[in-house]
Amino acid sequence: MGSFQSLPDDHQYRTLSQKTDFSLEQIAILHNRFKQLSQNEETLRRDDLKTIQDLESNPIRYQIIEAFFDRRNFQKDGVGSVEEIGFEEFLTVMSYFRAPAHRITEEQREEMRRAKLRFLFNMHDTDNDGTITLEEYRHVVEELLSRSGALGRETAKGIADAAMLEVASISVGPMAPDEFYEGITFEHFLKILKGIEIETRMHIRFLNMDTTVLCKQHCV
Amino acid sequence: MLLSLLCVFLYNAALGMGCMSTVLSGWFHLIPRLSSIVPESCLLIVVGLLVGGLMKLVGEIPPVLESKIFFLYLLPPIILDAGYFLPIRQFTENLGTILMFAVVGTLWNAFFVGGLLYGVCQLEGHRLVTVDLLSCLLFGSIISAVDPVAVLAVFEEIHINELLHILVFGESLLNDAVTVVLYHLFEEYSSVGSITVMDVFLGIVCFLVVSLGGIVVGAIYGILAAFTSRFTSHTRVIEPLFVFVYSYMAYLSAEVFHLSGIMALIACGAVMRPYVEANISHKSHTTIKYFLKMWSSVSDTLIFIFLGVSTVAGPHEWNWTFVMATLIFCLVARVLGVVGLTFVINKFRIVKLTSKDQFIIAYGGLRGAIAFSLVYLLKTEHFPMRNMFLTAIITVIFFTVFVQGMTIRPLVDLLAVKKKQETKRSINEEIHTQFLDHLLTGIEDICGHYGHHHWKDKLNRFNKKYVKKCLIAGERSKEPQLIAFYHKMEMKQAIELVESGGGAKFPSALPSTVSMQNIQPKKPPQDRALPQLSKAREEEIRKILRTNLQRTRQRLRSYNRHTLVADPYEDGWNEILIKRKKMKELEKKISQMNNYLTVPAPPPDSPTIARARLASDPQAWGLKSVTESIPTIKVDLASPQSPESVNMVDEFGKKGSQSKASKEEEGGLTMKVPSPTNQRKDKTADEDNDKEPQQRLMRCLSDPGPTAEEEDEDEAFLP
Numbered sequence: 001m002g003s004f005q006s007l008p009d010d011h012q013y014r015t016l017s018q019k020t021d022f023s024l025e026q027i028a029i030l031h032n033r034f035k036q037l038s039q040n041e042e043t044l045r046r047d048d049l050k051t052i053q054d055l056e057s058n059p060i061r062y063q064i065i066e067a068f069f070d071r072r073n074f075q076k077d078g079v080g081s082v083e084e085i086g087f088e089e090f091l092t093v094m095s096y097f098r099a100p101a102h103r104i105t106e107e108q109r110e111e112m113r114r115a116k117l118r119f120l121f122n123m124h125d126t127d128n129d130g131t132i133t134l135e136e137y138r139h140v141v142e143e144l145l146s147r148s149g150a151l152g153r154e155t156a157k158g159i160a161d162a163a164m165l166e167v168a169s170i171s172v173g174p175m176a177p178d179e180f181y182e183g184i185t186f187e188h189f190l191k192i193l194k195g196i197e198i199e200t201r202m203h204i205r206f207l208n209m210d211t212t213v214l215c216k217q218h219c220v
Numbered sequence: 221m222l223l224s225l226l227c228v229f230l231y232n233a234a235l236g237m238g239c240m241s242t243v244l245s246g247w248f249h250l251i252p253r254l255s256s257i258v259p260e261s262c263l264l265i266v267v268g269l270l271v272g273g274l275m276k277l278v279g280e281i282p283p284v285l286e287s288k289i290f291f292l293y294l295l296p297p298i299i300l301d302a303g304y305f306l307p308i309r310q311f312t313e314n315l316g317t318i319l320m321f322a323v324v325g326t327l328w329n330a331f332f333v334g335g336l337l338y339g340v341c342q343l344e345g346h347r348l349v350t351v352d353l354l355s356c357l358l359f360g361s362i363i364s365a366v367d368p369v370a371v372l373a374v375f376e377e378i379h380i381n382e383l384l385h386i387l388v389f390g391e392s393l394l395n396d397a398v399t400v401v402l403y404h405l406f407e408e409y410s411s412v413g414s415i416t417v418m419d420v421f422l423g424i425v426c427f428l429v430v431s432l433g434g435i436v437v438g439a440i441y442g443i444l445a446a447f448t449s450r451f452t453s454h455t456r457v458i459e460p461l462f463v464f465v466y467s468y469m470a471y472l473s474a475e476v477f478h479l480s481g482i483m484a485l486i487a488c489g490a491v492m493r494p495y496v497e498a499n500i501s502h503k504s505h506t507t508i509k510y511f512l513k514m515w516s517s518v519s520d521t522l523i524f525i526f527l528g529v530s531t532v533a534g535p536h537e538w539n540w541t542f543v544m545a546t547l548i549f550c551l552v553a554r555v556l557g558v559v560g561l562t563f564v565i566n567k568f569r570i571v572k573l574t575s576k577d578q579f580i581i582a583y584g585g586l587r588g589a590i591a592f593s594l595v596y597l598l599k600t601e602h603f604p605m606r607n608m609f610l611t612a613i614i615t616v617i618f619f620t621v622f623v624q625g626m627t628i629r630p631l632v633d634l635l636a637v638k639k640k641q642e643t644k645r646s647i648n649e650e651i652h653t654q655f656l657d658h659l660l661t662g663i664e665d666i667c668g669h670y671g672h673h674h675w676k677d678k679l680n681r682f683n684k685k686y687v688k689k690c691l692i693a694g695e696r697s698k699e700p701q702l703i704a705f706y707h708k709m710e711m712k713q714a715i716e717l718v719e720s721g722g723g724a725k726f727p728s729a730l731p732s733t734v735s736m737q738n739i740q741p742k743k744p745p746q747d748r749a750l751p752q753l754s755k756a757r758e759e760e761i762r763k764i765l766r767t768n769l770q771r772t773r774q775r776l777r778s779y780n781r782h783t784l785v786a787d788p789y790e791d792g793w794n795e796i797l798i799k800r801k802k803m804k805e806l807e808k809k810i811s812q813m814n815n816y817l818t819v820p821a822p823p824p825d826s827p828t829i830a831r832a833r834l835a836s837d838p839q840a841w842g843l844k845s846v847t848e849s850i851p852t853i854k855v856d857l858a859s860p861q862s863p864e865s866v867n868m869v870d871e872f873g874k875k876g877s878q879s880k881a882s883k884e885e886e887g888g889l890t891m892k893v894p895s896p897t898n899q900r901k902d903k904t905a906d907e908d909n910d911k912e913p914q915q916r917l918m919r920c921l922s923d924p925g926p927t928a929e930e931e932d933e934d935e936a937f938l939p
Contacts, residue, residue, distance in 0.1 A: 094667070
């Protein structure tokens with residue numbers, strides 16, 4: 001990124017900065033990282049992300065990678081997934097992990113909370129029907145416990161069932177035996193996760209530090 | 221009764237006081253209004269004052285709080301209780317803030333108070349001019365430390381939110397190292413007389429050694445205790461003893477080497493807890509919990525009463541200037557320190573500390589018995605002003621405990637500070653907390669920077685891979701946290717159920733009317749071929765099913781035979797797991813018994829627990845999409861799930877063969893309406909093959925019997 005090229009980039013960064021609330025330095029750093037991951041191409045593919053070594057030990061790596069290619073996370077009404085993403089989409093997904101600014105109003109805080117929880121919801125609701133069914137939830141728990149062998153698989157079902165029961169009883173209350181709880185809707189999801197302060201917990205510190213240097217040995 | 225207690229006093233003051241104190245503290249709780257206005261610590265001090273006064277009247281010399289007794293016997297139980305039950309997650313999340321307050325805040329307080337007092341002493345002249353700088357600094361360092369005993373006593377009652385609680389409490393625990401270092405340093409230097417820059421540097425080194433050394437000693441003993449507990453499966457009775465003995469030894473070892481005993485104790489308790497709890501029996505766990513609470517309670521009571529008595533007894537030297545100056549400077553220093561530090565800290569925190577928080581933190585800086593004992597330890601030869609110090613300290617302690625302790629509760633209500641949330645931790649929150657941890661770690665890895673989450677994850681993995689294997693006995697070493705949490709919850713629910721008499725009420729968290737029934741996915745209408753039963757048939761079925769209740773397991777979750785799976789790996793199960801599952805299902809049966817039936821599941825000895833096992837690609841086949849397309853299904857069953865679909869046949873009484881399964885698969889889902897008797901598991905022997913596939917479908921019912929809305933579902937599947 002020589003000084004000659006920085007002019008058009010600068011303008012592009014500015015628009016991105018306005019859209020996603022990142023600072024210009026942070027965008028520059030993330031762009032470097034993007035280029036490193038995509039091997040200097042314009043777009044990033046799933047395989048590029050799969051090469052990251054540190055992700056290997058993460059039990060939910062597939063969901064995380066999918067989240068980057070999920071159109072629902074790029075704009076309000078997107079559906080389906082894409083095969084490759086550009087830097088703008090990469091940055092959009094990253095912006096879900098920004099910390100709330102110090103002085104924001106209650107509405108903005110609530111808005112941010114909903115956006116982040118929506119991201120999480122989309123990660124669970126794989127078929128995009130607006131609810132997390134028992135099967136999808138079971139899948140989530142199974143993935144979380146996927147490193148625990150047979151013991152994990154067995155109890156995963158029990159855990160998911162218990163969790164679902166809890167959601168049903170909190171959201172809907174007493175139900176007659178023949179009533180059926182379809183699945184966790186977004187509103188119920190908001191309700192059960194009220195206890196976790198998502199807007200502050202779901203963030204990473206985007207330091208103003210060029211990490212591509214550190215990363216060269218490990219990544220790619 | 222009072223008279224007899226008085227007699228006891230004559231013979232053994234301490235014993236008498238101990239008895240009286242426990243009796244009286246018991247009485248206080250019977251006077252509800254009193255205990256809601258006045259914190260217990262105040263009342264106990266008042267009792268101590270009364271007792272001391274009484275003893276003086278009688279002519280006995282009231283015992284003073286011996287420093288040796290205090291540090292060796294009264295303080296450790298309280299600190300161990302605090303350290304063992306320390307909420308690790310909040311503590312580590314706020315560690316930076318806590319350390320800033322503990323180290324920098326205490327240093328600031330010490331120097332501010334000491335320095336200004338010296339100035340005042342010099343200005344005052346005549347009696348006070350003899351107080352030199354080092355003595356003042358020593359006094360400042362003693363009085364500046366926030367006291368964990370007092371903080372615990374007051375904050376326990378006001379139920380403030382966890383963040384503030386852990387900040388003030390953590391600060392009170394960690395500032396011990398600073399206090400110890402400053403105390404010893406100034407004591408040493410007082411005898412020498414002068415200090416150089418080298419000494420300051422040595423002081424810093426000393427501080428690092430004391431604090432880190434204390435933590436290391438504590439951690440070593442903690443690991444030893446965890447390791448020992450691994451082998452105690454045959455001697456369950458003495459398990460609690462190990463916990464207490466190792467912790468106390470950690471404390472003593474640290475104190476012997478002049479390291480920070482409190483930090484050693486905290487480190488020991490915090491390090492050993494996760495491993496010990498995984499190893500010891502439930503009863504030992506309860507024993508440890510209640511013993512710790514009891515001991516810390518008794519210590520707490522005794523400390524405050526002794527404080528009261530010592531006030532009456534101790535040699536006093538009242539000096540208006542000094543005492544008032546001390547009080548004012550302490551308060552001012554605390555406020556300035558907190559405000560200044562928060563300003564700096566907030567730059568690094570995500571959850572900023574508001575001014576309300578700052579006020580509570582400043583206001584919660586209570587002084588207590590540790591300061592008193594430290595002053596008491598000073599020798600009068602080196603410190604001629606010792607008695608004056610003692611008086612001043614007692615005044616400050618009284619002020620903070622009485623005034624601040626009593627007014628903090630109405631102030632908390634007035635300022636509408638967030639209170640502690642009493643909600644139990646739900647399994648959903650646990651799942652999502654874990655999920656978030658992994659998600660954030662993953663995002664950090666994608667971003668490429670090794671932040672907070674990355675290292676935490678690395679530590680967890682290291683812990684899981686090496687440490688847990690050493691320190692936790694048997695199978696539980698591999699148990700992931702989520703499962704451990706779930707089992708704990710199950711256990712709790714089972715105990716609650718048993719305690720509540722095993723009635724129809726499902727444990728408190730879940731109302732009895734939401735059950736597995738309600739969340740099991742119903743098949744969409746076109747997927748099921750449900751029989752039409754007459755009422756009589758229904759009754760017959762229900763009767764038969766009821767009689768077999770004991771042997772039934774939870775009915776199948778899945779309705780689609782493609783996902784009806786028998787896991788070939790399930791043969792080697794953990795016996796305990798089976799038993800737990802049985803117990804849980806028994807509870808569920810009990811609760812469901814009154815309302816409706818469950819369709820019998822395969823007998824317990826079958827190798828199946830039907831699991832909805834998705835294909836390995838998580839995104840491709842959400843189960844719902846499969847079910848919706850069942851009528852025209854083209855899924856190749858053989859490929860991802862072939863071993864399981866073969867085994868499925870076994871599930872039905874071990875008959876049938878592969879050919880049948882494949883024939884069925886090829887035949888699609890054209891099913892005939894079966895006769896209802898095929899529903900029952902135990903009568904499979906005389907069914908013919910045609911009925912079998914239907915039966916399998918029947919087993920997939922997620923409702924007890926046909927209801928109104930299912931009556932139109934009796935068409936064949938295929939359109």
